[in-house]
Amino acid sequence: MPLSQDDQKKYKALYLQTARQYVKELQDNLTLVNTGKEAEESLASLHRAAHSLGSQSTMMGYVQMSTASSHLEKIFLAAKEKRKELTHEILPLLIKAANEMEACMEIIDQDSKESDLSQTIQELQTLVDTAA
């Protein structure tokens, strides 16, 4: 059940505060993975951050943020379980996704609506399908 409008208003600031932390965690750890450092610990952080970002976006009713996060979570879980490698072909797309989610939160902050993430979601879906 989505939150009531009252609760959405009341908890939007907390959502944005925590969601921004998760996106930063995604960006920081993707940079680390891209440079070949801290791989195992970074993958665990990436998985946790994408999971939490998706869960709270679902609760707030931000469908695109939720879907993009859910795809990222699946990709990072596959990487954690060594079913998929985050190669230098894949990483730019993941970094782009994180940057677009950061921009989306600015839009949410300004007018409570999401920006269009459909193309990124489609690209992430392709990665999810190949990890299945």
Added chain:
Amino acid sequence: MKILLIEDDTFFREFYATKLREKAIEVVTAPDGEAGLLTIQTFMPDLVLLDIIMPKKNGFEVLEEMGQLQLLPRLPVLIFSTLGQEKDVEKARLLGARGYVNKSFFDFDKLYGRILLLLNGQQATPN
């Protein structure tokens, strides 16, 4: 009624703690599994709401340790999960969790109903 909420996500922790406190339920929170296990000993809750994916100790490790400490027979644990975690929930059940709630779909009456069922010694049914 005393509830311990073990959840690393600040958003969910604050939201659910506030909602439960609005119903006059005594709530203490812990931000990870390690802190949660320590808080069980000091707060002595009637029920634990437990996230699975957490830093330090995850929900499975918390359940394992609660089992080793013989806490599970008398202290019910309700898993705080989200969509897509069905395998995790099943694993948690095997480790002694009594049921689960989908934390991304807030329905206080359903949550409260589950809590009461568990405190009355009955098995919580799934969503």
